[in-house]
Amino acid sequence: MSEAQMPVVTGGFGEMPTISFPQAEAPAGLKAVELVEGDGPVVRPGDMVTVNYHGVVWGSDVPFDSSFNRHQPATFGIGIGQVIKGWDNTVPGHNVGSRLVVSIPAEYGYGSRGIPSAGIPGGATLVFVVDIVSTTSR
Template identity: 55%
Template sequence: MTTLPTASGSFGDKPELTFPEGGAPSGLQVQVLSEGNGPVVESGRTIVVNYLGQTWGGHVFDNSYDRGTTIDFPIGVGAVIGGWDKGMVGQNVGSRLLLSIPPEHGYGARGVPQAGIGGGDTLVFVVDVVDVK
């Protein structure tokens, strides 16, 4: 079994990821770092989150913590990468999650070169589920 990265801090804190030896796991991996007790995120709702996104073993390409504001978007309806749609639905508000998203559920073979995401990169996100509307 491939181990997932560990994340520092707790809900609301900007995390730092520490990666294990070896490569990224295959398939979508969702680990609940701390379980919230708020409403369940349902497909078609708008989710409000703080997040940090990093390539596996590489650089942080985006994070909302430094901007000091959450981001919200529809979930479960194809508005975001598949790994978010699949990994976030069914989670509770107030949870901190670690998502390891393989390219087929992320940006695929194209990547996002302007963000420094290569084709075939596995993405790792730490996501704080702040609210659902």
């Protein structure tokens, strides 16, 4: 998969990212590109992971959710159904200290219903920039 199909992300690990979209159409399927390779422990399914993230609907510059905006990372179980499938399927296997950009089609996100109250229309492709802060085995 070419990085050219993915949004362009500026900002380094730990910095508020900016996301721009070089093409109108989202790539097909679930896509993840490691922008920064961390050198910490590998995240494994079942771990408790702490991340900073910034999420937008494909093509938008307005986040529907951002832990960067709250200045508070989020912690949750990964690979065990506590978050959307797109996260469960892309975050494990990456190291602490990594920054990812992930394109998540509706079937791995919020489906055909979306979450309109959060600004996520049905069928939306989501884009997240994810900084993996820490991981611990459960």
